[in-house]
Amino acid sequence: MDISNHARKYMEWEPKYNWETCKTNRREFGEFIAHFLTADSRVINLDGIYGSGKTEFIRRLYIELAKRNHPVVYIDIWESDFSTNPLAVICSELIQQIEFILKEKSPNSEIKNENKATETFNQLKAKLGTCLHYATLASLVSGDNSISTEISSVNAAISAIPNLITESKSQKYVETIQKNHVAAVQAMKDIKEYITYISELIEVIYKLNTPIVILIDELDRCRPTYAIETLEVIKHFFETKGCTFLVATNTEVLEHSVQAVYGSTFDAKHYLRRFFDRKVSLPPISTVDYLKAKQLDFSKYTNSGINLHPLITMDIIIEVFADLFEANNIELRGVEQILNRFFTSLDYALGIKENSNTVINTIVLIVGLIEQHLDKPELSERKNNNPLRTNIKTNYSQLSGTIDVMFNCVMTTESKVKYKGHGHYREHAYAQEMLTIESYNFGDIEILGYSRDSITIFTEIIHQYNNPKCNYWLWENYQRVIELSGHIQ
Known part of the structure; x- marks a missing residue:
């Protein structure tokens, strides 16, 4: 039969x-x-x-x-x-x-x-x-x-x-x-x-x-x-x-x-x-295994002029995403919704990109989308003049510290001292506008517990921010695209 x-x-x-x-x-x-x-x-x-x-x-x-x-x-x-x-x-x-x-x-x-x-x-x-x-x-x-x-x-x-x-x-x-x-x-x-x-x-x-x-x-x-x-x-x-x-x-x-x-x-x-x-x-699932099975791929964007930071491996990105989902008790359906909005946001960035490269911080984007999913007020209240820390939970302190640092890479401030890495800095007579990360010595900052590559990552981020040929996303860009993606259920 x-x-x-x-x-x-x-x-x-x-x-x-x-x-x-x-x-x-x-x-x-x-x-x-x-x-x-x-x-x-x-x-x-x-x-x-x-x-x-x-x-x-x-x-x-x-x-x-x-x-x-x-x-x-x-x-x-x-x-x-x-x-x-x-x-x-x-x-x-x-x-x-x-x-x-x-x-x-x-x-x-x-x-x-x-x-x-x-x-x-x-x-x-x-x-x-x-x-x-x-x-x-x-x-x-x-x-x-x-x-x-x-x-x-x-x-x-x-x-x-x-x-x-x-x-x-x-x-x-x-x-x-x-x-x-x-x-x-x-x-x-x-x-x-x-x-x-x-x-x-x-x-x-x-x-x-x-x-x-x-x-x-x-x-x-x-x-x-x-x-x-x-x-x-x-x-x-x-x-x-x-x-x-x-x-x-x-x-x-x-x-x-x-x-x-x-x-x-x-x-x-x-x-x-x-x-x-x-x-x-129904047994719980491993979020890491689930994300690995989805075979997340950023090459569509990186090959088309979208620069994604921080420049770490896909395995580490998956571990970061999984930790954020699990620590905040986001169920499987919610994981799917957030990931759909994440890639829709990247698709949007790709669609509006002109000749210049666009620089997007993946950790800031995913954290903002989780804030949206959980109706966190800091998503809308965070501004340059009100740089609120996120209340999103993590399971280990290195990730929590990395999130804070990544937000400092998409916010600006004014300072007389601008750091360039490797202990080098320049002092100005008057306060200058700069990325917040440039206003303090970032040489000893660890990203996800890896200090060896941190200076290289920050140096590249600062270079792209100061490059007029780069469309560098600051926090208001993330707020806007997250707001737009919120209409997708």
Whole structure:
């Protein structure tokens, strides 16, 4: 069987969401979780904070499961947050995937089993239709008619939905609901049995592996009531042999959603244990490894007249960036946003560059972008006449000192003494405007703990600042481009 028949998103996702393109080094973990998910039928909570890469991880897990010959379904439940009936959403996706499989021609020896599978599949649709019909009647009594539209939208998948009652009197609706309640309860039991039986037949007929795996993404972003209803649907309708769920959430946020419904003193942790058999925590990533995997490259700029300082190796730049991200608790999504703005800023500098070289300090730019990301006031308040130090955290003192020095390379001051390095200086009768770094003896200053190259770096910076052919960025240039990049989300 073609993989796309038991994993409909495979052809679309495989080129992008495979382990070779994974920059978070989670392949081994993903392969382990794929084995864990398919060892039995259960409901698993995948816990990860916002921006930790849950969506990218479970899409790669989807590809992994598909390659392991498991029927797999992906549902971004947040996309249906406008809905009032998660049952319609989940059963529609599941029914469509099973239908895709059953449309595949079976071996002649399996015709009998194929007929059984088709018959059971139709019975499954009918039972789901009964439950959806029951839910519709309940919604009509409550005055919420939106669900009727939602259910009609899945008729293509669930063709056996009974005709909806159109009587207008609410008493008749109540009577009808009471009459159908027993049927709905029995239908819920039958649905579980049918799913188990179909999964067994699929395994026999098409040599697929079971359980069927359903990946639920973005639950923690949904309205609190909708998130809870989704968990209830999974538990009551689909928690059965032959079907496994992985529900990706920021579990702490999901707990707050539960408390928003049931009250702040409600034991949300205990409540959620009713729905999940196990909780799996998404492991943290190494920011250094992530940045190395991105293969950051400045050659596009340095080969086109953009001079980047300080002149240190790419490995050191990556270590600096990683330290700043980690020390300030910037999640993966935030790292991506900041890096996008960083390179957009360099692209902008390249676009407006004329004949002269443009001189940009990478450390000042990245620190300013982090200040922006964290809404630090010094970003806008820092001026030549108010040279505020940054409050951005670092994990080691050498980097903190280097940041201060780099800001002194993009700020100006007035001084009678101008240093030239190697102990040489010139004293003027009157105060002269100069880079702040020129106003004191920089010979003994270390950059990232390396004093040997510091004089060479500072000498080159000062030369470029004083070269009329160089477009040397001072702090107001950084402020402006950071402000512009802030409009990019």
